[in-house]
Amino acid sequence: MSIARRAAEPSFIDGPAGRIFALYHAPLIGNGEKGTLIYLPPFAEEMNCARRPAWLQARAFAALGFGVLQLDYFATGDSDGDFSEARWPIWLGDVGAAIDWLERRGLGPIGLWGLRFGALLAAAAANARPETIKRLVFWQPIVDGKSMLTQFLRIRIAAAMADGGAVEKVETLRAALAAGESVEVAGYELAAELADAIAAARLDAMAPAAAAIDWFEVAPEAGAALLPASQRVIDAWRQTGLAISTTVVAGDPFWAVPETAAAPLIAATEALFRSL
Numbered sequence: 458m459s460i461a462r463r464a465a466e467p468s469f470i471d472g473p474a475g476r477i478f479a480l481y482h483a484p485l486i487g488n489g490e491k492g493t494l495i496y497l498p499p500f501a502e503e504m505n506c507a508r509r510p511a512w513l514q515a516r517a518f519a520a521l522g523f524g525v526l527q528l529d530y531f532a533t534g535d536s537d538g539d540f541s542e543a544r545w546p547i548w549l550g551d552v553g554a555a556i557d558w559l560e561r562r563g564l565g566p567i568g569l570w571g572l573r574f575g576a577l578l579a580a581a582a583a584n585a586r587p588e589t590i591k592r593l594v595f596w597q598p599i600v601d602g603k604s605m606l607t608q609f610l611r612i613r614i615a616a617a618m619a620d621g622g623a624v625e626k627v628e629t630l631r632a633a634l635a636a637g638e639s640v641e642v643a644g645y646e647l648a649a650e651l652a653d654a655i656a657a658a659r660l661d662a663m664a665p666a667a668a669a670i671d672w673f674e675v676a677p678e679a680g681a682a683l684l685p686a687s688q689r690v691i692d693a694w695r696q697t698g699l700a701i702s703t704t705v706v707a708g709d710p711f712w713a714v715p716e717t718a719a720a721p722l723i724a725a726t727e728a729l730f731r732s733l
Contacts, residue, residue, distance in 0.1 A: 463519075470558045473550035475537030479558070480527040482519045491733065492566040493524035494594060495555050497575030497582075500655075501540075501609065501645045503712040504533060507572055510711050510719035517727045524564055528555050541639060541646035545578075545654030552582040556589055568592030568667075573599050573712055577658045583665035593670045596722065597712065600686045602658035613642040660690045670694070670701045671729060675722055679707040704729065 463483045469476040484490045496511055498504040515525035530548045532538035552569070559567055568591055571579035576598030583590040599605045610630045618624055630640050634652045641647070672691065674683055683691070683705055691701055706725045711717035 465515075468558075470551075470554050472531050472536075472547070472554045474531045474542065474544075474547045477531055477537070477551050477554065478529040478535035479555060480515075482515045482525040482527070484519050484522045484524050490524065490564075491522040492568060492591070493526060493559050493564045494518060494568045494570040494592070495552065495559070496525055496527045497552065497569060497571040497579050498528070498530070498533075499573035499575055499712050500605065502643060503573055506715050506717070507712045507719075509716075510723065511572065513719070514723050514726060517723055518730065521727065521730050521733075523730065525570070526555055526559060528552070539646070541648055543648065543651050545651060545658075548578060549581055549585060552578065553585065556582075556586060560589070565589075566591040568594060570594040570596070571598065572596040574602075574605060574655075577602055577655075577660060577663075580660055580663040580665050581658070583667050584663060587666035590665070591668045593665060593667045594726070595670065595672045596726075597674055597710075598660060598672065598687070600660040600684075600690050602655040606652060606655050609642055609647075610640070613640070616643065661693055664694050664697050664699065668700070670699060671726075672701055672703045673722060673726060674703075674705045675708040675710065675719075676705050677707065681705050681707070702729065 463485065466481040468479050468481060470479050496515065498511065499507055511527060515527055518525050528551065529536040530551050532540045532543040556567055559565065567589055569579035569582060576595040579593055583593055607627055610627050613630065614625050633640055634649045637649045639646050639648050674687060683703055691703065695701060704725050706721040708719065708721040709717045711719040
């Protein structure tokens with residue numbers, strides 16, 4: 458049977474705080490339909506760096522018979538809102554709205570595919586909709602939101618040092634957030650409420666009820682093991698009975714550097730899903 462490629466379908470979905478932009482990649486005609494994954498992108502500028510790799514992986518999934526709905530959270534990308542308005546409950550509601558959008562079209566079973574911060578949000582969303590989410594795909598998941606927040610704040614400190622400005626400390630920025638103030642980092646105005654929610658998010662406290670979890674990481678060299686923090690979460694989750702597959706590939710942190718290829722990770726993900 459011949460296989461024809463479909464153009465990606467752009468849509469706006471009504472989320473809890475405004476319209477969210479989504480791009481749906483239908484399974485290729487003639488290759489069956491095995492379900493749909495909602496792509497949850499990483500945080501702030503990592504989202505932009507990862508756009509092309511995410512697009513390429515979405516097309517690879519479509520070629521294997523899986524639909525993909527790429528999502529821009531509220532106040533990011535082409536969705537409504539300014540970043541200063543972003544909040545964890547809103548983003549969690551955005552995922553719920555995307556799930557509803559797919560269910561109305563009969564595009565199940567539904568899974569969540571999260572990159573970095575997107576994996577944290579995916580685990581929370583899976584817990585919110587355990588009867589719906591059947592699979593989780595994690596790409597280089599953040600396991601501790603507090604550590605991620607620290608690294609994000611350090612971007613501001615590094616930029617100030619490069620410009621010869623006053624040197625700040627992470628503790629000073631954390632104190633401002635704790636006092637309810639917003640903090641601007643690389644053009645992103647981070648609200649105290651969002652920072653608090655991120656700092657409290659930990660994968661080890663979010664063991665989801667998904668039927669299957671596929672955990673992928675990128676390492677500088679071939680043959681590397683999972684990050685120790687990741688292994689601890691996986692060990693704890695497996696004790697609850699979760700089925701988790703793990704894959705480590707050699708590659709570069711494409712989510713942190715623009716125009717960096719993610720070919721090894723895409724190939725590894727495609728190889729696993731080809732067998733499903």
